[in-house]
Amino acid sequence: MALTTVTHIPLALARVLPPRVSFRFRVLREGEVTAGGKRVLFFRNFAQIGQVCIAFATEDGEFTRYESILQQALNDQGEWLVIGYDDAAPKKIRAVYLTITAAGTYTFNITSGDGGAAGDPGTLDARVRVDKAAVSREVLVVEKPSSGQWRVAGYGSVADGDGVIDVRVTDGDCYAIGLDDWGVAFAPNLPVSEEQVIRPTVFLGWTYRITQAGVLPAVEPDWWDESVIGPQLIGTARAEVSRYYQPIAHGPLPIEGV
Structure with a gap:
């Protein structure tokens, strides 16, 4: 009778690592890039304000390093209490609730909400038609930044139906409003x-x-x-x-x- 030798080969089980999310912050002051260190701190809630869970610090006055956080930890927490501050005189601080769901760069604007001409310059191509005809009208551009306080980002007249509107934007979504001639x-x-x-x-x-x-x-x-x-x-x-x-x-x- 022939003997068969059976060799046991240990199987290397691949270790499946839990998914993580890497993100960082672009930190502005009143919508502007400024020199000097700024910090963004994450807390679970106001009652635990003394316990920092995640901390970011700008290295060049604008961008922080990326932090890698377990996706499950972000999902379980949902909304974070986030505080950003700049100790440059006059000192400024801002607290908001944020939910982080995806990797990337998030803009955090340390603002007093006073409005003004703050923000990064930009342009918006405007096209105005009434009954499919090109017309000259005024266009107003508004922005809803992360602070939740709507602000006027720019406005201007569009001659003969097409033009470019100069704007200044911070970290929010912009909407263009076409205004008919009220006379x-x-x-x-x-x-x-x-x-x-x-x-x-x-x-x-x-x-x-x-x-x-x-x-x-x-x-x-x-x-x-x-x-x-x-x-x-x-x-x-x-x-x-x-x-x-x-x-x-x-x-x-x-x-x-x-």
Whole structure:
């Protein structure tokens, strides 16, 4: 009988490491990059404010090193109490609640929320159409930073339907709001010029664009709607009806840095 030799080969079991998330912070002061050290500290809650769980410090005044944290630890915690501070005079500190779910660079703005012209410069391409036609209108850009306090990031007029709006942004999402021409309210004997927009004192959805310069009447006229075609006489001027469009917002929109 033949003997068979069986060799036992130990199996090397691969160790499966639990997933981790690596992230860091870009730390700003009032929306600006400033020199000097800044710190971002993580706490589980306000009651445990004396126990720092995760700490970040800027190395060049702007970026911190990456920290690698267990994904499960981040999931279990959910919302962290995060405090950022800068000891440069005048000292500033800001506390927010943050949830970290993915790897990357997060912007933390140590701001008093006073607004102003703070932020990184950028531009937004604006395109305005009314009934598919290119028109000149004003565009307002607003930002909702991580502080939750909305701020105006920029505004400007777009000539002939296309233009570029200069903005200053911090760490939030931006939205562009297109504003139709609200015109000026009717006033007795008001001199008006061509292309000026007049708004009735009792607004019903229509404005009136002056097609011939002149002077408005002493008594407000009976305004008409779009069923009346063509310019109509009001005082010594002429005007045609124009629908007023409520402001329309688009976003969040990408901002191109400069």
